[in-house]
Amino acid sequence: MPPIAYLECSRCQARISSQSPQTVCSQCTDQPAGSLYVRYDLSHLEGTSPKDVIGEVLARGGSNWTGMWRYRAVLPDVRPVTLGEGWTPMLHSKRHPAVFVKEEGANPTGTFKARGLALAVTMARHYGLQRLAIPSAGNAAGALAAYAAAAGIEAHIFMPRDVPIANYLEAVAYGAKVTLVNGLISDCARIVAERKQEEHWFDVSTLKEPFRIEGKKTMGYELVEQLGWEYPDAVFYPTGGGVGLIGMWKAFEELEELGWVKPGKRPRMIAVQSSGCAPVVRAFEAGANACQMWQNASTFAAGLRVPKPYGDSMMLDILRTSKGIALSVSDEEILASILDWARNEGILLSPEGASVTAAYDKLLASRDLTPSERVVLFNTGAGLKYADVIAEAMHLQRPVLELQSAD
């Protein structure tokens, strides 16, 4: 297990100590301040075989070191708060021989958010933090509530009032202090920013806390390991806040530094958004380095309702460096893809996950991609967490039963 060497600013490259809890870079002269990357001295692992390193973790580890903690050799050296997150299935499509679905719905709380928040709460407990606050489009709230409960830490949650009912239910059930806001995640973020000092909250907002990226980077390690320590040709990622995209790219850098994969053949990173809220797509197409706030964001893919992601510049840089692309699909296309994959593959995708399956179909049709290119499509959450919003999109109502009398 590596001790953390320092935290590094993604904008000004300042090095900051991890001895006390940090949010964003305190040295940046330009605003917004850069997000911080966790850096380790990994030199003792160079030239090792990943199978040996992970095998040793699993052999020695006991129940705490399963799931994403199989990568503890490249994670902070602290005792984890774990609910069994990570090491999710890589499902092979029945219709597309070169397509794999990374099924993040298998995580605790049913989404990929478990990875980042497991690590953020692990570090919060390590630092002795007592009160965490988060603005969320829904799924991060549920995950924070669960891990905070497991760690005995207070969670203060702010999310839009029209989040899927599962997100509200789980946050309340886990004992979090929940405020429903008449607005979007950007409005929730403003409330947390205004009140955090007075309330003594530590802000674990997307990319304003360094360890959520570290948790999400395990998706990059996992997909490479599950494909036999080789990169796919492309990774499709539904992009709201974009931490997973940034985390996976960091994983690829580390994997190459360690010699665990051959450098030079990284996948194209494909960011997918809903046409009802597509700030990254608009910035990508305009050649811009940052997003403009998207007005009147609206989509039933709740996790994609992020009108201006904090990590916009980092994502745009990764998309261009990887020769990737950003594209949007409509809510109608998302719903059609949910039903297509449910009926033909037996997988009930989340709306966010179905945005990438719809985008895959589009890129095949436009010949931006060939059917033989090996791709990983991220289903970031279980479709069942969206029971109410998918039912509404399908105009599905429970039939009224006609009761028959006994005689």
Ligand SMILES: [Zn+2]
């Ligand atoms: Zn900085």
